[in-house]
Each structure stands twice: as C-alpha cells, then as structure tokens.
Amino acid sequence: MPAVASFRARASAPAPEMPSFSSGASPQKQQHNARRKQLIRQQRKSLPIASVEKRLVDEVRKNDTLIVVGETGSGKTTQLPQFLYDGGFCQDGKVIGITQPRRVAAVTVAKRVAEECNDQLGRKVGYSIRFDDSTSNATRIKYMTDGLLLREALLDPLLSKYSVIVVDEAHERTVHTDVLLGLLKKVQHSRCLHANKNGKISGRPDHSQSSTLKACQGIKIAPLKLIIMSASLDAKCFSDYFGGAKAVHIQGRQYPVDTLYTYQPESDYLDATLVTIFQIHLEEGPGDILAFLTGQEEIESLERLIQERARQFPADSSKIWITPIYSSLPSEQQMNAFKPAPSGARKVVLATNIAETSVTIPGIKYVIDPGMVKARAYNPVTGMESLIIIPVSKAQALQRSGRAGREGPGKCFRLFQECEFDKLAESTIPEIKRCNLANVVLQLKALGIDDIIGFDFMEKPSRTSILKSLEQLILLGALTDDYKLSDPVGKQMARLPLDPMYSKALIVSNEFKCLEEMLIVVSMLSVESIFFTPREKLEEARAARKSFESSEGDHITLVNVYRAAAECLEKSKNANAKEKTMEKALNRWCFENFINYRSLRHARDVHSQIQGHVQQMGLNLSSCGDDMVQFRRCLTAAFFLNAAMRQPDGSFRALATGQSVQMHPSSVLFRTKPDCVVFNELVRTTQNYVKNLTRIDPLWLAELAPQYYATED
Numbered sequence: 001m002p003a004v005a006s007f008r009a010r011a012s013a014p015a016p017e018m019p020s021f022s023s024g025a026s027p028q029k030q031q032h033n034a035r036r037k038q039l040i041r042q043q044r045k046s047l048p049i050a051s052v053e054k055r056l057v058d059e060v061r062k063n064d065t066l067i068v069v070g071e072t073g074s075g076k077t078t079q080l081p082q083f084l085y086d087g088g089f090c091q092d093g094k095v096i097g098i099t100q101p102r103r104v105a106a107v108t109v110a111k112r113v114a115e116e117c118n119d120q121l122g123r124k125v126g127y128s129i130r131f132d133d134s135t136s137n138a139t140r141i142k143y144m145t146d147g148l149l150l151r152e153a154l155l156d157p158l159l160s161k162y163s164v165i166v167v168d169e170a171h172e173r174t175v176h177t178d179v180l181l182g183l184l185k186k187v188q189h190s191r192c193l194h195a196n197k198n199g200k201i202s203g204r205p206d207h208s209q210s211s212t213l214k215a216c217q218g219i220k221i222a223p224l225k226l227i228i229m230s231a232s233l234d235a236k237c238f239s240d241y242f243g244g245a246k247a248v249h250i251q252g253r254q255y256p257v258d259t260l261y262t263y264q265p266e267s268d269y270l271d272a273t274l275v276t277i278f279q280i281h282l283e284e285g286p287g288d289i290l291a292f293l294t295g296q297e298e299i300e301s302l303e304r305l306i307q308e309r310a311r312q313f314p315a316d317s318s319k320i321w322i323t324p325i326y327s328s329l330p331s332e333q334q335m336n337a338f339k340p341a342p343s344g345a346r347k348v349v350l351a352t353n354i355a356e357t358s359v360t361i362p363g364i365k366y367v368i369d370p371g372m373v374k375a376r377a378y379n380p381v382t383g384m385e386s387l388i389i390i391p392v393s394k395a396q397a398l399q400r401s402g403r404a405g406r407e408g409p410g411k412c413f414r415l416f417q418e419c420e421f422d423k424l425a426e427s428t429i430p431e432i433k434r435c436n437l438a439n440v441v442l443q444l445k446a447l448g449i450d451d452i453i454g455f456d457f458m459e460k461p462s463r464t465s466i467l468k469s470l471e472q473l474i475l476l477g478a479l480t481d482d483y484k485l486s487d488p489v490g491k492q493m494a495r496l497p498l499d500p501m502y503s504k505a506l507i508v509s510n511e512f513k514c515l516e517e518m519l520i521v522v523s524m525l526s527v528e529s530i531f532f533t534p535r536e537k538l539e540e541a542r543a544a545r546k547s548f549e550s551s552e553g554d555h556i557t558l559v560n561v562y563r564a565a566a567e568c569l570e571k572s573k574n575a576n577a578k579e580k581t582m583e584k585a586l587n588r589w590c591f592e593n594f595i596n597y598r599s600l601r602h603a604r605d606v607h608s609q610i611q612g613h614v615q616q617m618g619l620n621l622s623s624c625g626d627d628m629v630q631f632r633r634c635l636t637a638a639f640f641l642n643a644a645m646r647q648p649d650g651s652f653r654a655l656a657t658g659q660s661v662q663m664h665p666s667s668v669l670f671r672t673k674p675d676c677v678v679f680n681e682l683v684r685t686t687q688n689y690v691k692n693l694t695r696i697d698p699l700w701l702a703e704l705a706p707q708y709y710a711t712e713d
C-alpha cells in the first residue's frame with residue numbers, strides 16, 4: 001500500500017473578483033496593472049494549495065517520486081512549480097519541467113505563471129511546444145508538452161538540465177504520457193546510479209542505459225525528482241508503478257460547482273447543447289459558457305446553428321460572442337477563447353477536449369458537457385486505427401466541470417441523466433491500448449531502447465499490437481529485419497514529427513521527384529475538413545468543388561485546392577498588397593469556393609513547418625509537374641499498407657486486413673468506384689468508411705511494394 005498523506009487546507013479566504021481589461025490611457029493602465037498585481041497576489045494566497053506549501057516542498061525533498069492529487073482549480077499546475085523554485089530546486093541553474101498533454105495548456109499556464117511571477121514570458125517562466133519555443137537560458141520553470149520532453153530525451157538522455165519533472169494531468173494517459181513515465185523511471189534510475197558513484201558506473205547494472213551513462217561520465221548530475229499530478233487519478237495504480245511512491249492529497253477547492261443532470265436521456269446532444277446555451281443565455285445571470293463537443297465539424301455546425309437561432313432573438317443576437325477552440329485551429333485563433341467578450345456580450349466557447357484539463361478560460365461560469373468524446377480505437381489484429389465517438393469517463397466529466405468555478409462559483413450542465421453518470425467508466429482507457437504503436441516504437445528505438453516488449457510500460461500494450469507495429473515499421477523500411485533502426489530511412493522518419501506512414505511518404509516522394517506535391521498532401525491531410533459544405537447551400541458547394549476535382553482521386557484534388565489558394569495569394573502579392581490584405585483576399589476566396597479558411601491556414605502552417613524539416617534533412621523539393629501517374633505511383637509506394645480492392649457488390653476489401661470497407665461519400669471517387677485505391681483514413685460510424693482515396697493500378701502494388709505484395713495477389 002502506498003503511504004497516503006491527507007492534507008487539509010486551511011479554510012481559504014474568498015478570492016477577490018478579477019477586473020476585466022480595458023485599453024485605457026497610460027496612467028489608467030498603470031493603475032490597472034498595479035491593481036491586477038495586487039489581486040493576483042491575493043488570489044494566489046486564497047488557493048487551497050497555498051496553506052500546504054511548506055509541507056509539499058518538504059515531501060518533494062524527502063521523496064524522489066511523489067504523487068499529488070488535488071481538486072481541479074486548487075492550484076497544482078500554477079503554484080507547485082513556483083513553490084519548488086522558491087524552495088531552492090533551481091539552484092545551479094537547474095530547471096523545473098512541467099509536462100502537459102496539450103499545447104494550449106502549456107502556453108496559457110506559462111503565460112499566467114509568468115504574470116504571477118511579475119516577469120516577462122520567456123525569462124524565468126517559459127513554454128516549449130512543437131514549433132514554438134518561448135524559453136531562454138534564464139528559464140527555470142518550463143511548461144511543455146509531454147511529446148516535446150520525449151524529443152528532448154533524444155538529445156539529452158539523462159534530461160540533465162532538469163532537477164524536477166512534473167507530469168501534470170497524468171490521468172489522461174495519452175500515449176506520450178505513458179511512454180514518458182516509463183522513460184522517466186529509467187532516467188531516474190540512471191541518474192541515481194550516476195549521482196551515487198559520482199560518474200563511475202557500478203551498483204546494479206542497467207544494461208539498457210549503460211551507453212547513456214557512459215556518455216555522461218564525468219558530468220555532475222543530481223538525482224531527478226519526479227512528481228505525478230492530477231485531480232482525478234488512481235493514486236494507487238501510479239504508486240505501485242513507481243515502487244510504492246508516496247501520494248499526497250490536497251483537500252479543498254476554491255469555489256463550488258453546482259452539477260445538474262437532465263431528467264430524460266437526450267437523443268441529439270448537439271441540439272440539446274444548442275437549447276442549453278440559449279437557456280443559460282436567457283435565464284441565467286452573467287458569466288461565459290464553455291460547451292464541449294467532439295470535433296471541428298460539430299463545432300462549426302453548432303456555431304452556425306447558434307448564429308441562426310440568435311437571429312430569431314434580434315435583441316440578443318449581438319450579445320453572444322462565439323469562439324471555437326480545437327487542436328487544428330491556428331494557435332492565435334485558439335487564443336481568442338481566452339480573451340474577454342466584447343462589452344455587454346456573453347462569450348460562448350465551443351471546445352473539444354483540448355480545453356478539458358489544466359486550462360483556466362477567463363470568464364467561464366457555465367460548462368455544458370454532452371458527455372461524448374472522439375477517441376482513437378485500434379484493432380491490433382487487423383492493425384487498423386479509427387476514430388469513434390464514445391461516452392466520456394468519470395475522470396473526464398470531472399475535469400470538464402472543473403473548468404467552471406475557477407474565478408467564482410460555477411454551474412455544470414451534464415446533458416445526460418445522473419444514473420448514466422454512475423455507469424461511466426472511472427477513467428479513460430490508456431491511449432497506448434487503443435492506438436497503432438508504430439510511432440511509439442519508432443520513438444523508443446530512436447531513444448536507444450531496443451527491447452520494446454520488455455519496456456517497463458505502466459500498462460503494457462498487447463504483444464500483438466507491438467508485433468504488428470514492428471512488422472509495419474519493417475515494411476516501411478524504418479527498421480531492419482533484425483529490428484534495428486535503419487539508416488538513413490528509420491533515422492529520418494524518427495526526426496519528422498509525423499505519423500510514420502506520412503514520414504515515409506515524404507521520403508519516398510524524394511525518390512519519385514514529387515516531394516512538393518507530397519508535402520502539400522501531408523499538410524492537407526494533417527487538418528480536418530478542408531471543404532466547407534453548409535446544409536443550405538449543398539448544390540453551390542458541390543459546384544464550387546468541381547473546379548478542383550481530379551478524377552484520379554482526393555489527394556490530387558487537395559493539391560489543386562492548395563495550389564489555387566497559393567495562386568490567389570500570389571495575385572494579391574503581385575498587386576503589392578500588405579499581409580493583412582492578402583489574408584483578407586484569401587479568406588474571401590475561401591468563402592467563394594466553399595473552402596474552410598481556418599483549415600487551409602492551418603495546412604499552410606503545417607506545410608511551412610514540415611518544409612523546414614525536410615530541407616534540413618537535405619531532401620529535394622522537386623515537383624512532378626503534370627505527371628500525375630508518377631505521383632499516383634508514389635502514393636502507392638507510400639500508402640501500400642492502405643490499399644483496397646473493389647468487390648462485386650461495390651464495397652471494398654482492405655488488402656492488409658481483409659476488412660470490408662465502404663468508400664466515404666465525400667470522396668471524389670464515390671461515383672466512379674475504381675477497381676483499386678489507396679486511402680488514408682478509416683472512420684467508423686455505422687459502417688467502416690475509408691476517406692482520402694486515390695485510384696491506382698493494382699499491378700503497381702507488387703511492383704512498388706514487393707516486400708508486401710506478390711504478383712499473384
């Protein structure tokens with residue numbers, strides 16, 4: 001049994017209300033800032049965690065690994081790193097690293113803590129996420145995504161600059177969190193050996209880390225402190241994994257959240273969300289609303305429905321300010337959700353689960369939780385990954401309600417019955433158990449961990465899953481037949497922050513001299529819903545789409561869209577337009593062509609980021625011009641594991657898995673239904689649908705992927 005200490009916080013003084021910002025004249029602004037600083041100080045003091053600061057720091061000193069559980073909003077994420085800093089954990093220039101499962105949390109929490117420290121972001125407090133680093137040599141409290149810390153471990157296997165690593169929101173059990181936990185356990189062990197013997201390797205040998213230790217001989221490294229933190233985790237399970245680590249509970253919450261359930265089951269949660277938003281808007285007091293939906297499409301369709309409905313209440317229509325937030329939204333648009341609503345308006349934030357943990361969205365008093373989430377699912381036997389919409393776990397529902405009640409008392413409207421809540425799973429099934437592991441295996445191999453089956457995962461993925469991923473990586477050429485990372489292909493693939501199949505596609509396209517086209521395809525496939533099809537303008541949208549369509553399939557269609565958008569930008573550039581005007585022109589062009597502007601902008605961002613990577617790798621940005629046969633052959637060489645043949649009844653059979661699949665109606669090939677296709681996505685709704693398809697010649701499979709297909713097939 002883990003030792004469990006129970007900390008009861010002193011009854012906290014009520015926190016003062018925060019003023020809203022206004023852009024006043026300079027002296028007024030100064031006054032405002034001074035008042036805000038004072039209020040932040042008072043607010044910090046009133047957090048439940050404040051009264052146990054000394055005891056917490058002592059526990060971290062006494063224990064190498066500590067599990068910290070405390071209510072949402074009690075102050076764990078923002079305060080504990082500051083306590084540790086004040087407690088001397090950054091002496092000798094060491095850094096306290098705090099990992100978050102999501103980028104938006106890393107950024108917003110770092111901003112808040114920098115403000116609390118009365119310092120500029122990027123100095124004492126900073127954040128680092130993929131493609132965006134806001135830290136400096138002076139940074140001592142560093143917020144980052146768990147994926148980013150994994151990448152840092154590639155360069156510094158002992159994570160030597162960190163004195164403490166806090167794994168926040170560990171209950172989410174993302175695949176990165178789980179890999180990180182296993183890795184941190186190893187690093188802790190290695191650093192312990194290192195510190196004990198002052199650079200000489202002895203004691204219990206840890207063969208898998210010996211090369212790391214050798215590389216670090218002579219460097220003075222102290223043991224690594226590890227803190228696992230969440231409001232809703234199973235402390236025993238984590239404690240057992242870390243050899244009986246101590247768990248501490250911080251009791252007390254800052255503000256109450258009143259939770260309400262529906263009397264009847266709701267058959268259409270989108271409609272129920274719409275109704276609840278207006279019910280709150282018309283009947284409840286001031287305060288902003290945060291509603292959780294499952295994805296971009298749902299968010300955009302609800303956004304339109306709210307606008308339509310608001311028009312029916314003309315007096316109120318201007319009083320609702322909608323801001324969406326989901327992972328593929330460009331980050332500066334995500335940040336809109338954190339801004340105050342225009343004067344007199346109520347902010348309605350429509351979010352996916354990226355706003356579920358860690359974040360404090362200013363102004364939110366009401367949370368609407370329909371109780372559904374889009375999650376990855378994986379069939380280890382067929383090797384197929386898909387996205388499905390499923391009920392949330394209790395831990396997720398608790399996190400969602402915790403987004404209210406952060407600046408004052410809040411209300412959470414759960415759009416399901418209380419008896420349904422009781423039936424929810426306690427926690428989410430770890431992602432590592434429901435995803436394709438090719439990426440994880442590739443990362444571990446790149447970290448020098450060869451024995452994947454023997455790796456100390458907190459919860460082992462099935463052997464079948466691991467073997468399937470190893471097999472897939474061998475077929476993609478990332479691993480040699482004896483399971484070693486191949487050089488250069490495997491090493492290059494591990495460097496690209498993409499799914500292994502997409503990384504491989506970029507490398508293959510270099511050989512086929514169509515990297516330019518593949519870069520566009522990979523960027524466009526990295527975002528959701530490029531095409532925008534409003535229900536009331538179906539025919540117009542279809543007609544607009546025709547001008548981009550390629551009879552060869554969706555990949556070339558996406559290339560056409562991207563290039564037409566680039567042409568539009570080029571035109572306004574030639575007319576010497578300023579950047580803002582160019583963006584406006586692009587926005588208009590997107591609107592006229594029924595293209596989703598947000599998605600296109602995101603694809604352009606991803607494009608420029610990946611382009612930087614491939615250029616660093618020395619790949620050649622060549623184009624195949626009009627030779628689309630060449631490009632389709634390249635798609636076949638890259639996505640051969642996702643090939644499907646048409647069956648006599650018009651359905652398709654995925655060749656790698658034998659699974660029966662349907663062509664998604666959104667595909668340009670839906671009407672023609674060619675004999676053989678490669679696809680990129682499998683979506684499970686009422687049926688198995690494949691999306692993003694290109695017509696190929698079945699004979700190319702044996703020619704271009706002979707390691708997998710024989711001619712007789």
Ligand SMILES: Nc1ncnc2c1ncn2[C@@H]1O[C@H](COP(=O)(O)OP(=O)(O)OP(=O)(O)O)[C@@H](O)[C@H]1O
Nearest residue numbers: 072073074075076077078079112231358360406407
């Ligand atoms: N960006 C912000 N703006 C305003 N207040 C904030 C902000 N960030 C944090 N706070 C205040 O600090 C409190 C503590 O936040 P913190 O994120 O540290 O809590 P937590 O215990 O980590 O919560 P969770 O488990 O939900 O992540 C919040 O309830 C809120 O009152």
